[in-house]
Amino acid sequence: MRSRLGWGFWASAGWIGLVLLAAVLADVLPLARYDETLAGPPRSGPSAAHPFGTDGLGRDVLSRVVHGARVSLGVGVGAVLLGLGIGAPLGILAGYRRRATDAVIMAVNDVAQAFPALVFALAVVAFAGANLRNVLIVLGVLGVPSWVRLIRGATLTYADREFVLAARVLGTRDRRILWREIVPNVAVPAASYAFIGMAVVVVAEGSLAFLGLSVQAPTPTWGGLINEGRTLLESAPHVVLAPSVVMFLTVLSFNLVGDRLRSLTDVRESGLEPVRQAAAAPLPSAEHEVRADCLLQAEDLRTHFVTPRGVVKAVDGVSFTLRRGRTLAIVGESGSGKSMLIRSILGLLPGSSVRGGHVYLSGDDLTGYSPARMRSVLGPRLGTVFQDPMTALNPVRTIGTQVTEPLRVHLGMNRRQARAEAVRLLASVGIPDPERTLRRHPHQLSGGMRQRVTIAMALSCGPDVLFADEPTTALDVTIQDQVLRLLHRLREERDMAVVLVSHDLSVVARWADEVIVMYAGKVVERGPAAEVFARPRMPYTEALLQAAPRLTDPVHHRLRVIPGRPPDLVDLPRGCAFQPRCPYARDRCAREAPPLTGSYACWYPRDHAEVLKERADSGGR
Template structure:
């Protein structure tokens, strides 16, 4: 399915379809009250502050937000990839396994086998001194008992699965001999080495050009259809989320501030922060030398969050009521948001129509 086809599907989906009451796939990952704090110089940095969500089998959850909102820290906490200075609490259950508090030995048995990650910059993630075939084979050997030939055959099979051209020849090549898109395909092959239940794509296309970015996202979508893998997509690109995600969770200041099925969120934006993110997407109709729309102010200091709603100092709808923090509540079927003055409410002003058109245009 092409990006255009996905946008047509999204545009044609209405609320009745989004909430048809049909049987939902069982959750493979359940995150409850996840918190990550760092202590530095006498300050406590609340990088993730009470995150809750479920990832269902065969579905894609997009977690979006500005840099520093807590997106990557939250998924690295699931993988046990945070430094010793991080304190993680709450719950993250992968099937019947509790990931929070798991010791490193037990985590290594799960990491790469049941939950795997594709990182942002493949040039830095791959070992420049090893050919790509060795690196894929090494990932296979971590969780499967195969002889050298069987592991090499499996590596070539994975390289073909991720559509790496001339896989047998590429097996002997080094990362510097491959393009950025090819290196990212190698990273995906490594992540898929043990058929994980959950695949985390942490800004996996940010370092790639637009054409290669589309190819990688189509590849991930195709692999998900074929393998049934559940995907968490970390991104600041709302166009990608609109095209490929089943559900979208928006983070700000370490918390979820809006969450809904993709079709619902982009047609009925409620959180002013989400609306501001959509408004920051450049449009083809913008004059060539015109100023781009930006979100005023600065992201909050996670060691000294403002009173009440963290977005209050930057929000055009803020009032004294916002000095009391709103809870993330399901105000509409399947649509949760944390805001006293949601977009579209009486007196709040604004409409989601132009914002959604902006996403469709950039996608």
């Protein structure tokens, strides 16, 4: 950390510490009183008795600068805390609630930010009087819009992170998520901005003091000292230079420290801030039969996003059923809608989405559930394992607090019971020395161990369905097999169903009972995994299988790829979405979209006898 921050950061932090210490200890330091006239000869330059010299009344300039720091830094700290105290809750509310709350808060904030700050400051100080309290309040209130904007941006970033989704999947209440997951992470960029804000306030207070609108004489402030000294600029320049240099170095240091911290935690780098959208009505649903014999049933599930470029149909009319004790795999290229389908089922969608269709859990329609009722299902009945265990776990909390939380929230265990159960859970997923692991933070574990922890968390409340979204993608190849074996064993032991999202067909072929293949948000082929992989009918499934690397491939064999690129979801090709990339496309494919009839959506499905003949002709490929 030391080397990442650099010497400039540490030098600046040292200077700030020195000035703060001097301001706090100003009364006990061996200095002349700041208002003692003729403490030395008037306008005398720096000397051993008066290191910064004396002013026109013979007052010690060093003493006045040190006491001036009390006011300037006091206003800086107070105004930043006031702005943060008002702006942070509003920013978090806007970023977390989104939709109408966000729109209203940001509209008011934009208006407030457009108001001329100097006019506001002059009006308030002229009306209420120029004193420390009023200056602090004015500068604090003026900082609120910037705080709202910053905290909202950071909240938007973290609200979409997997550890927050994981907490929501575990049914944690919003207030708890905000305090335990969002606030600790938002605090980091907030701290960096606090330093930059401090610099802004110190300069603003100095400007007001220079105009005679801050704390009045004889109490010194840095801006006031500069104002007093400007008449002595030619005869005694040190009177102006001393407070100017100290103020300059302090402002520069605040900026350097804040900027260095900001560059370590820049929320804009994530690029996750979504376009704000007006709430839209749900999409209409078609008639269908509810299968009470199925554990999980999705019917005509749709998730659309309204973007400036048009409507993105991320999930478009997906239906499937899943029974207890079975594993359903969802496969497809990146961007085919696999992960968005999982989020749609769990109701973990951004506010800008529009949903349609139904999800039934043991015959109950989850899409009609209120957020509070949905929380009682997420965790106890639907568990989730995310792709990257590093982002699925909150980096600032210990494994123990994260694993015990769902046990305490959902199962009502006390601290001791939850800890004992957490130890048992970690042991059941193969973590050696679980007691010690509970005391550790996520970064202290290996990738495989972290994923085992997230699996333990997902299983903590005994879910009926476990969703595993690319659970092995972020793991070492040697660990992948262990994790998949573990999931399979746990499914057998707990008689639950598993929904496995993967782009790795070798994983799917080995562990799944049924499979659905997705392309451009739609299901293009489905059926028993063994059948689909042995005899794919849809050319896209065939292309996926051909593109999958095999253990039997020669060492320097070139990896096969599916020609072309996945389609632009805003501007899908006419007819079959796979048609521009399909080697078997004919005229009809460009005119009409093939419906999903039976197990595949294709006008010209692959004939297996033909495929075998083609392979024989091409020497086994």
